[in-house]
Amino acid sequence: MAEKVLMKGNEAIGEAAIVAGCRHYFGYPITPQTELTEYMAKRMPLVNGVFLQAESEVAAINMVYGAAGAGARVMTSSSSPGFSLKQEGISYAAGAELPCVIVNVMRGGPGLGSIQPGQADYFQSTKGGGHGDYRNIVLAPNSVQELVDVTVLAFDLADQYRNPVLILGDGALGQMMEPVEFKASQSKAPEKPWAATGMKKRSQPNVINSLYLQPDALEKHNIRLQEKYSLIQKNEIRYEQLMTEDAELVLVAYGITSRIVRSAMEKARKNGMKVGLFRPISLWPFPEEALQRIASRVKMLLTVELSAGQMVEDVRLAANGQCPVYFFGRTGGIIPSPQAVYDQIVTTYKKGGK
Template structure:
């Protein structure tokens, strides 16, 4: 697809996955991401792939485990409660070092919550929602174009590091429509000599496993994983900065909230307020360098989230509490407005913030 077409964010993810060589999709419908399995149910048969609507989210993630273990380029998608059900399987996949793409189009919680957009799965995605010391690489798009681009990037990173990658979107971007170009695939599936696909001349079979009954062997496995995560931290931090060079107040936001924040920043700048934005693109690994640098020049930071406050912890860690870190959020599917953010900016810069 070389021309821009009008697509929903969910549809852009699905078409980009097909273009990236994904030929196996396992999932279960849940609002607000159901367009992904719907789209894949049509496209997979057209490209000789496999679409399967599993009987549950738990079944779907374990099918992903099996397909990834056999070397397939595979993905699943869901929304917040469904991702919760997949957590044990995600931990298994990370422990077995299997590449796959997991899409979470977030909705409000906790529990079943509602079907409106939210960003309250940040902890679940970035801190490891399942058991054990593991990480998924987490990418946070803020446009339909990035939904497509990060899908392709996600498959590439998953193969490169033999690690699950999560695309963490919110219900707004999943449902909104924008012009998007599904770019030519430059992330062809790689050879996977470790895959469990039969002997093929080998003297020993490939074994896919995350079970180590001897404590010293499990510790060795964990130490190897931690070395891999350190390498990912070194190489895969991603972020965007807007108006940060002279900013006295740095807004921090991702996903749709970052786009809303840009409108508030434009208004603030028009009124002489020196405000900038850091948009984390990789939520894990969290992009620490801009915060360490800007904490030397900015007076304060304002974290904006569609949650009760989760990313704020990583912002405080990244700034080493060198400057105040304030928070403004909406929950339950409510979306903050540019004017709400502007009012927070004004309160902080005018010294009227809550103590």
């Protein structure tokens, strides 16, 4: 068994990427994820990798496009305002079917907002913040260990589906320190016969492109993309559920918020309330069917987020009117205490699904 080491979340992401075979990183510093960029600046030269601090987030995502197009395992990272600047490039990467990993350590917004934790980038990440009909795989860990595990997984999923994969963390996860274990990785980049690697082994050049000037060709491309997204929805749903079997009220939360919610749930259980927790790990594809089954047998759902209410819309769609869906959120970088969530549980529980 590998020895556990104490690491900050941002740095753990960087080491996990290296374990997964990432040897190209392009980024730009922005709080609260700058430690990841700093870590990669130190580590990449030691593993014969490439680190480059780009002149902007726009430049960084386009460097990712180039490296991914050449077949490299490549990553970039940012925080909310910088992530917004990457959206056009992410749409290009999705359109050209380029595997890459993009980390967003979310902060409060809108605009420059604050440097405190937030979860208000949910819409942008899961609904496609750029243009066109495309999807990103979106993974939302809730611990430093899960940041490590999800990062390795992200590179495999990106290569398997030739698609960008987003790791959606937040300022709390990026900054907190926890013991982590780096397991011997079986992750390995597959052969990429589609990559632009020169003409040594082929008679015709590979072309990396997302431009289709003929409507019929573009529609055919879009149909194929949608077929791929349907396959991802079938195979890559991830979630955790705790004490939902006999629950009357089920809390729905992801990321750092799910840990606060779990503490509140345990207190509610001790005080005789039948409360459970449903935690989406894949935000896209969203675990709609699993949550729908829960909604069919509970009295109510309570969604808790560090936003004014974004994931709650997907929760309502999954519930499909089978039970009431309530919401509790904080914004501005304020993280609710377990007691505040517990108080909200008590208030919601008294409603009894009415």
